Amino acid sequence: MSRNQWIILGVLGLAVLLVFGGLRGLALTYLTGQPPTPTNTRVIPLTTSTPIPPTCTSTAYPTYTPYPTYTPQPAPTAPPVATSPPVPPPAPTPTPMVDARCVDDENALHLQLLADMATLYEPVLSSIEHEIEQATHDRDWRRIRDLQQEAEMYENMKAADINAETARYQAALAACG
DSSP: OOHHHHHHHHHHHHHHHHHHHHHHHHHHHHHHSSOOOOTTOOOOOTTOOSOOOOSOOOOOOOOOOOOOOOOOOOOOSSOOOOOOOOOOOOOOOOOOOOOHHHHHHHHHHHHHHHHHHHHHHHHHHHHHHHHHHHHHHHTOHHHHHHHHHHHHHHHHHHHHHHHHHHHHHHHHHHHHO
């Protein structure tokens, strides 16, 4: 096999690994309802008598402004009129807690995976580009057409991998909080 065929075979193998790895993460997230947890998590039993150190350094809790309480006004002395019952104020919605560490980890992973994809596809695409230049110099029009189709295929694969990673990243951020 030629060097280019080995490169293409390696790129395809790595692409398959990336796609199946992303699918595995999405499947785990879907099946468990939570993102895959890292293997170095600490399990603390619930029956411990010793105080548990906080894992977050922030002591600020989210606050909300309470709605004013409803105080009924005395009815006027006019003849009674049918009125609808008073509507209680809506309950305040709690603000979701965002895990900053989770967001930072997902940002780092997302950037790393995008960089891996770039190192995966760019050498192949530049090699194809060089072969197109050579075929143009040799005036091999059929080879040029074939190489352009091959380049388009790799561009589409790269775009699909980036879209899949972006979808995984957005789902992971949503799971962070």
